[in-house]
Amino acid sequence: xxxxxxxxxxxxxxxxxxxxxxxxxxxxxVSFGTETFKDNVTITADDFYQRLTEGTVLPTTxxxxxxxxxxxxxxxxxxxxxIVSIHLSSKESGTHNSAVQAQGMTxxxxxxxxxxxEQFSMGLGMIVIKAAEAAARGASVEExxxxxxxxxxxSQCVASFDTLEYLERGGRIGKAKALVGSLLKLKPAIIIRDxxxxxxxxxxxxxxxxxQLKNTARSFAPVEALCVLYSxxxxxxxxxxxxxxxxxxxxTEPFVARFGPxxxxxxxxxxxGIGLIRKEGAAHA
Amino acid sequence: xxxxxxxxxxxxxxxxxDGLLGMFLSALHLLERNVDKINALNVxxxxxxxxxTNMYLTLRSVVEDSRPLQGATSAAVSRKMAxxxxxxxxxxxxxxxxxxxxxxxxxxxxxxxxGCLELAQSLAEGRKLAYTxxxxxxxxxxxxxxxxxxxxxxxxxxxxxxxxxxxDAICIGAxxxxxxxxTMLPILMQAxxxxxxxxxxxxxxxxVRRYVDGSSPVDEEMELPVPVGxxxxxxxxxxxxxxxxxxxxxxxxxQLLVEGEELDPASxxxxxxxxxxxxxxVGTESTxxxxxxxxDPGPVLSAAVALGVVSQVKIENMxxxxxxxxxxxxxxxxxxPLESAVVTVVRGKGFEAVVNSLGVxxxxxxxxxxxxxxxxxxxxxxxxxxxxxxLLPNNRNIIPAARQAVKLSDKSVTVVASETIPQGIGALLSxxxxxxxxxxxxxxxxxxxxxRTGEVTRAVREVxxxxxxxxxxxxxxLLERVLVSTGTNIEDVLGALLHQAELxxxxxxxxxxxxxxxxxxxxxxxxxxxxxxxxxxxxxxxGGQPHYPFIVSIE
Numbered sequence: 021x022x023x024x025x026x027x028x029x030x031x032x033x034x035x036x037x038x039x040x041x042x043x044x045x046x047x048x049x050v051s052f053g054t055e056t057f058k059d060n061v062t063i064t065a066d067d068f069y070q071r072l073t074e075g076t077v078l079p080t081t082x083x084x085x086x087x088x089x090x091x092x093x094x095x096x097x098x099x100x101x102x103i104v105s106i107h108l109s110s111k112e113s114g115t116h117n118s119a120v121q122a123q124g125m126t127x128x129x130x131x132x133x134x135x136x137x138e139q140f141s142m143g144l145g146m147i148v149i150k151a152a153e154a155a156a157r158g159a160s161v162e163e164x165x166x167x168x169x170x171x172x173x174x175s176q177c178v179a180s181f182d183t184l185e186y187l188e189r190g191g192r193i194g195k196a197k198a199l200v201g202s203l204l205k206l207k208p209a210i211i212i213r214d215x216x217x218x219x220x221x222x223x224x225x226x227x228x229x230x231x232q233l234k235n236t237a238r239s240f241a242p243v244e245a246l247c248v249l250y251s252x253x254x255x256x257x258x259x260x261x262x263x264x265x266x267x268x269x270x271x272t273e274p275f276v277a278r279f280g281p282x283x284x285x286x287x288x289x290x291x292x293g294i295g296l297i298r299k300e301g302a303a304h305a
Numbered sequence: 306x307x308x309x310x311x312x313x314x315x316x317x318x319x320x321x322x323d324g325l326l327g328m329f330l331s332a333l334h335l336l337e338r339n340v341d342k343i344n345a346l347n348v349x350x351x352x353x354x355x356x357x358t359n360m361y362l363t364l365r366s367v368v369e370d371s372r373p374l375q376g377a378t379s380a381a382v383s384r385k386m387a388x389x390x391x392x393x394x395x396x397x398x399x400x401x402x403x404x405x406x407x408x409x410x411x412x413x414x415x416x417x418x419x420g421c422l423e424l425a426q427s428l429a430e431g432r433k434l435a436y437t438x439x440x441x442x443x444x445x446x447x448x449x450x451x452x453x454x455x456x457x458x459x460x461x462x463x464x465x466x467x468x469x470x471x472x473d474a475i476c477i478g479a480x481x482x483x484x485x486x487x488t489m490l491p492i493l494m495q496a497x498x499x500x501x502x503x504x505x506x507x508x509x510x511x512x513v514r515r516y517v518d519g520s521s522p523v524d525e526e527m528e529l530p531v532p533v534g535x536x537x538x539x540x541x542x543x544x545x546x547x548x549x550x551x552x553x554x555x556x557x558x559x560q561l562l563v564e565g566e567e568l569d570p571a572s573x574x575x576x577x578x579x580x581x582x583x584x585x586x587v588g589t590e591s592t593x594x595x596x597x598x599x600x601d602p603g604p605v606l607s608a609a610v611a612l613g614v615v616s617q618v619k620i621e622n623m624x625x626x627x628x629x630x631x632x633x634x635x636x637x638x639x640x641x642p643l644e645s646a647v648v649t650v651v652r653g654k655g656f657e658a659v660v661n662s663l664g665v666x667x668x669x670x671x672x673x674x675x676x677x678x679x680x681x682x683x684x685x686x687x688x689x690x691x692x693x694x695x696l697l698p699n700n701r702n703i704i705p706a707a708r709q710a711v712k713l714s715d716k717s718v719t720v721v722a723s724e725t726i727p728q729g730i731g732a733l734l735s736x737x738x739x740x741x742x743x744x745x746x747x748x749x750x751x752x753x754x755x756x757r758t759g760e761v762t763r764a765v766r767e768v769x770x771x772x773x774x775x776x777x778x779x780x781x782x783l784l785e786r787v788l789v790s791t792g793t794n795i796e797d798v799l800g801a802l803l804h805q806a807e808l809x810x811x812x813x814x815x816x817x818x819x820x821x822x823x824x825x826x827x828x829x830x831x832x833x834x835x836x837x838x839x840x841x842x843x844x845x846x847x848g849g850q851p852h853y854p855f856i857v858s859i860e
Contacts, residue, residue, distance in 0.1 A: 049395060051358065051362070051395075054358070054361070054362065054365075056362060056395070080355040080358060081355075082355070082359055082362075082395040082396045082399070083395075083396065083397075083400075085391065085392055085393060085394040085395070085399070085400065085403070086391060086394065086400065086403070087391040087392035087393070087394070088392070090391075114396065114397045114400065117397070117400070118394075118400060121400070125391075202662045202663060203658055203659045203662045203846065204659060204662070204663075204730070204815070204844070204846060205844055206734070219737065221734075221735060221737075222734050222735075223734065224731075224734065224813050224815075224860055225811060225812070225813045225842075225860055226811060227811050228755070228860070
């Protein structure tokens, strides 16, 4: 049984993880004016954050076209028994919609299941990893899709931003609107719930905002896997990962990933995040 | 790219592949000029202001990648366009646009050239595809515009109409549909705009029309259609619109029936018109029906009673109707009761603004020399829009009054015993109106405890404390209410205070400057002192408090 797992670039799944797990990543697009790049393909995160902070043109993002998915499904369909395509929350992006449309257009004849992860970044990435591991064990397309759907309620993603500016300007402020308009400089923290951005809290210093992220991660114990995300500060992310080592089972370590250009459009520089997946059967935090 | 309209060959009863390319090249030029205007309309489904850009990028790819097919049949060009659109579609609007092109490819299948019949078929196919493509089609969007244009084309006799005539009808249909979008999609009504994607398609069709027509230049910013149901500008946001109309007084809608003899509807109309607006008076010599909007219904009734027997009196308060309408069409957090609310005590316009921006419901004026009464606190608690109220006294001397208010209030009140305004602000950072009081209080107490407070003020008498001799009227620096420095120069006293605080890297120092300090003076002090504390961040905020040139928050 060969089941292929597909996700999109907002999973922020590191390239080596994707490769070893045989996951295909369909890039979203990020545009500066009329200049368009494919997320992490034709623009690197380094180049992106440099343009974001130094340039005057604000980037915008757009979902992959149905055709982008058709190409991938056509290719994978040639020797797969099924495809499970897992994508970021349909409430904030049309990516899921593009994938669903491609489902009806592809030449692939194997079953294709498109899953709305209701998550972002490594919240999505963790679900993809679970699905890919199942696929590697030889699970059927139904089993892989069921594992992915089951993982949705176990997956969590929190992030803290140096500023709310980018999220606000990008129009993705969602349910965290209350954070806008403070007269003090605040570092806002958000959590993804029901596929949307919600306020987690606000801090005035980096130390406190990191403490808030870590405390929130600990509140989800027991945790099976954990990833620390950053946009421009890898050292800080590595420190947080080391601090949270004890939260994971023996022999497992947190890893570090980066908010790619498309999500970076909304997080801005100096953002940190945690994506994790709780142990199954654990009480809901 | 060439900005002039390709030379038309008039009349165009049928167009071939080159004609199809020309149509959309013209559309691309017109759309390019209108991208920003369309972006500014974008509120649905996500208000991210990129609909115009996405449609432009999609159309640009379609035109550029199809151009090498010059001389080909209309079928070949349309097929190419549809393929490119599918691959290059950007955003939701781009995806729907790709269905529009797919519809053209179906409508023009097997054709060397095309006329009205094929165009009408293309639009009908595109519409059908777009609706099936979207999971839950929403009206008041580009979909509605596609329906309208397909119907406009279908309504014409394709065997006799000229292409230009059909496109005239299509563009009118598009503009009308765009203007109607706010009546179908509440969020557009709220935002006071027409639909961005719909307007994008309307601009594209206008560009197509101008190519076929051959008369108008394409390099022009297009006026937005006047939206139906909205009195404002189509490009402006509704909050202003609703706020502006909120101030208007509509008064009472008064209706009644008068029965009498030798009634004169015309003179009654004149009377009623002098009393109010929107007067409508109809009837006969024996029965007259009156409808008028007036600030006071009394004179209308008196006038009517003098004429005959009055019945069917109906008086409606239009202001309350409007307020309901307004509230229903506006996301106003204030109208919703909160899970829990905060009442706090501060002094200074700047502090009031700061705590307001952090979600405080009620502010009581007060501080060191002006302790509010228990009654002041109780009244503020009563006004707060929640049954669960958190009280932040922000002063050690006000805590007893706050505790008293807890006992006397019939609401569930909890005191977070903040002793300074910086502590209170620290506590507010972890307050959320969507959580219950107990959850909030636990976190707020922790946050309040993590903030240290410095103050610079003047000594009211000569004193020696902690080994520091203070002269009457000189400046003193207090850290956590303990005297740590004195002098005559504000910056020196402030600097000595900060040194006593033993700041660490990553700390944030906020200077809330008082009513006797200017913003420039405060900023200068922060710049100067900031240089001597490496790794410490400084922020300057207007506090506006009396008696204290500086209140300092250290966290």
